[in-house]
Amino acid sequence: MEILREYFEYRKDGFFVRLKRSGKKGMVGAEVRGTKARGYRYLGFQGRIFFLHRLIYQFHHGECPDEIDHINRDPSDCRIENLRAATRSQNNFNVGPRRDNSSGVKGLSFDRRRKSWFGRVALNGKRICTGYSKSKETARQKLIAFQRLHHGEFYAKN
Numbered sequence: 001m002e003i004l005r006e007y008f009e010y011r012k013d014g015f016f017v018r019l020k021r022s023g024k025k026g027m028v029g030a031e032v033r034g035t036k037a038r039g040y041r042y043l044g045f046q047g048r049i050f051f052l053h054r055l056i057y058q059f060h061h062g063e064c065p066d067e068i069d070h071i072n073r074d075p076s077d078c079r080i081e082n083l084r085a086a087t088r089s090q091n092n093f094n095v096g097p098r099r100d101n102s103s104g105v106k107g108l109s110f111d112r113r114r115k116s117w118f119g120r121v122a123l124n125g126k127r128i129c130t131g132y133s134k135s136k137e138t139a140r141q142k143l144i145a146f147q148r149l150h151h152g153e154f155y156a157k158n
Contacts, residue, residue: 001059014052015033016031053075067090068091069086073096108136116133121143
């Protein structure tokens with residue numbers, strides 16, 4: 001970490017700026033802007049690849065947990081105020097709806113057999129149904145209430 005501090009400086013907008021060259025690549029004063037698959041930013045340094053959000057968290061807190069959550073769900077936003085330590089479960093709570101989601105709300109589904117809407121949440125390794133309702137909005141409200149209660153600050157606002 002000390003070697004990285006010698007070569008890079010953190011800026012409040014979530015970027016690193018190169019303070020001095022570390023080989024043939026990299027201009028002094030240039031922002032580190034590499035992006036990997038799924039939008040995560042990275043830094044190549046001395047033949048290794050580092051995820052920027054992990055470095056920034058460690059710069060500020062002195063340690064790096066196994067999981068780091070991007071609060072606003074944007075993996076390219078590496079501002080320290082957008083990063084928080086999380087467990088794997090907490091990190092999974094703060095995920096938006098899947099692309100194939102037809103209800104538009106994470107965890108909300110329609111049961112054709114019952115002709116009702118229902119919410120389903122994974123909690124402590126178990127799938128929990130938050131209740132059935134003929135009204136999509138009522139089922140959504142039950143689901144959101146459950147998520148707020150059990151997911152706390154990691155509740156994913158749809």
